[in-house]
Amino acid sequence: MEKLSLLTTEGSNPKTSRLDEMSIKDILKTMNDEDQTVALAVRKVIPQIEKTVEKVVEAFNSGGRLLYVGAGTSGRVGVMDAVECPPTFGTSPDLVKAVLAGGKGAMYEAIEGAEDDETLGAKDLENLQINGRDVIIGIAASGRTPYVKGALVYAKSRGATTVSISNNENSLISNCADIPIEVITGPEILTGSTRLRAATSHKMVLNMISTTAMVKTGKVYQNLMVDLNASNFKLRERAKKMVCTITEMDEDKAESVLKQTGYNVKLAIVMILAEVDKEKAQTLIESADGFVGKAVTLASIK
Structure with missing residues (x-):
């Protein structure tokens, strides 16, 4: 297993080496400056995102599903994107689903150790009866989370299309995916806190994937969400x-x-x-x- 300390996402950002001594305004300006680099990092992987969208459109047109798999912040970002699809696009809750290490309770409270269980990732997907029509997207900022790796390996064994989203080059989960997406966001302003720029990149990429796939399957007319569920x-x-x-x-x-x-x-x-x-x-x-x-x-x- 790759040492965590060697990962780019675990590195120290020289711009914030004295973060604790900075004024509130300077901290906020620095965070904003650093956040602006995320969109540029995402732009570099648009070719891989495009391939992913093509596979998701194929899945939707053939009765398949889109499943996000992750742990901690990465998994919660997947939940956020998945739960918004039914009200926005009028889809079934089963079309886009999120699988979170530790189950639904992990959305609100950290469940320690769940992300370190590779077999649990496989088991959670087995329970969902993954098949060759599905697209499975594993999300892990470090690119090494055992839960996500186990899920991707299992999904591939079932013939599903596998995609990985990570924030380190040559990550472990990239080797388990048909389409690896590596968004290199660099060291965080708060060392190792990937709920910051890395997680922002995850939200951006998932927004792009789900929204574009919905556009290309008739859920949008012009730029309007004509399949929304008008429930309130x-x-x-x-x-x-x-x-x-x-x-x-x-x-x-x-x-x-x-x-x-x-x-x-x-x-x-x-x-x-x-x-x-x-x-x-x-x-x-x-x-x-x-x-x-x-x-x-x-x-x-x-």
Whole structure:
């Protein structure tokens, strides 16, 4: 096992060698300066992120899933991204899932030792019946977390596409992945605290993967989240605004159509733009594989 002290993420940042002596303002400015380097580090691995998105789109189109696997902060970032997919894109909670070392309780309280168990990572994925249609993304800032490594090795044995996200070059989990993503964010301002820049890079990469995959599977029209689950007042108002923006219909009429659809934004838009009833709009959307623009085009052809 690689010595932790040799990892870039465990190095000392010379810009903050006297962090404890700095003023509050200087600490904040330094953190902000250092955070600005994260986006540039992510940009360097866009080719690998692109390959990952292509695999995720294939998975979604073939009935597969996207699973994030991690421990501690890295795992919690995966949870944050996964739980936002159903309300944002109207997906099933099973489509994008997060597997966290130590289980759900580890989201709120550190469970020591769980991340050091390689067999536990494999077992947790075994319980989810991983198959060749799935994409498994293992996340570990150090790139050496046994739990994540065990999960990736098991996933690969089941034929799943494996992806690793780490913040060190030539990391151990990179060797276990079909697509290794190494975002080199360098030493943290607080030595070894990868909940800072490393975790920020994880959030950025997962945002890019899940959002782009949803766009490419028909969950977005123009730049609007037309598959959102309008489950509260704020989201119903957002749904109404989307329909008004796209169809140029006034709010009262837009709300009337939305009520007919149970606040299904896609249905409402296609009903209005294609001038069809709810049943016909649903048929058009299904024929268009969920893409609103394609559904409206099909209506004009027929």
